[in-house]
Amino acid sequence: MKLYQDWTPFYRLFTPPEEYAAEAAAYRAGFESAAPSAETLLELGAGAGHNAVHLKQRYRCTLTDLSEPMLALSRELNPECEHLLGDMRSLRLERTFDIVFVHDAVMYMLSEADLRAAIATAFIHTAPGGAAIFAPDCFRENFHEETVHWESGDAERQLRCTEWSWDPDPKDDWFAVEYAVLLREAGEVQMFHDHQQNGLFSREVWRRLLHEAGYTTQLIDRPLDDGALDQVWLCRRSG
Known part of the structure; x- marks a missing residue:
């Protein structure tokens, strides 16, 4: 991860x-x-x-x-x-x-x-x-697909992130979480993606x-x- x-x-x-x-x-x-x-x-x-x-x-x-x-x-x-x-x-x-x-x-x-x-x-x-x-x-009872956006930063860096939680197969015991991140540092912007699995x-x-x-x-x-x-x-x- x-x-x-x-x-x-x-x-x-x-x-x-x-x-x-x-x-x-x-x-x-x-x-x-x-x-x-x-x-x-x-x-x-x-x-x-x-x-x-x-x-x-x-x-x-x-x-x-x-x-x-x-x-x-x-x-x-x-x-x-x-x-x-x-x-x-x-x-x-x-x-x-x-x-x-x-x-x-x-x-x-x-x-x-x-x-x-x-x-x-x-x-x-x-x-x-x-x-x-x-x-x-x-818990399984209160899980729902959702997308959350947030931003943060400090004196040198700025971050923008989208977090998307979704369930590819409701019959199994996990759901997916996708992170899409933009990071600006020293005048340059980088883009990152991370795919995770969470238990449910x-x-x-x-x-x-x-x-x-x-x-x-x-x-x-x-x-x-x-x-x-x-x-x-x-x-x-x-x-």
Whole structure:
């Protein structure tokens, strides 16, 4: 995926860290309700560390990701956090954490087997009495084809992006996301395209897999950019 490898020099133009503040506050509130004395946090699929910027104010964070270029970006923002390269489907750190956080990187689980493996990793690393949050972008029930346009920039670069989400085959477990990007830098404009696949599962599939792993579950609200709310999974591991 070019977005997390080749495009990392301008990744922060896509999603500035400050835009994560309200969302991260909702996750922190969820964690504090489920595990009020928690001190340590493991994030699976931490990416460039934009959630961790906010969560590290409360927790001691260990951040993992499959992409070394993304971890390098996170180290710039979060030098005090531990960073580890690893796949959320197979990572085993031989230790547990008070809370585990899985943000939108879980969307790259394209089959029930992949999703089950990621959930198992989270559960294994959740301490007894601890909690986990899984925050997919959408569920099958609320997915719809959409096109989003946005623009951003800094003193040296300007970016224009169109993101198109569509489902080639509603009978399978994934949908496509197309990114078309124009980047202007030093008076020159470059054009990029990235095709990605995201997993798409119903709330019932999610609930079943989370329960099979050993969690108890509830859905909690998360604020969206347009002021609306959607829901993510808050999970508890019994003590």
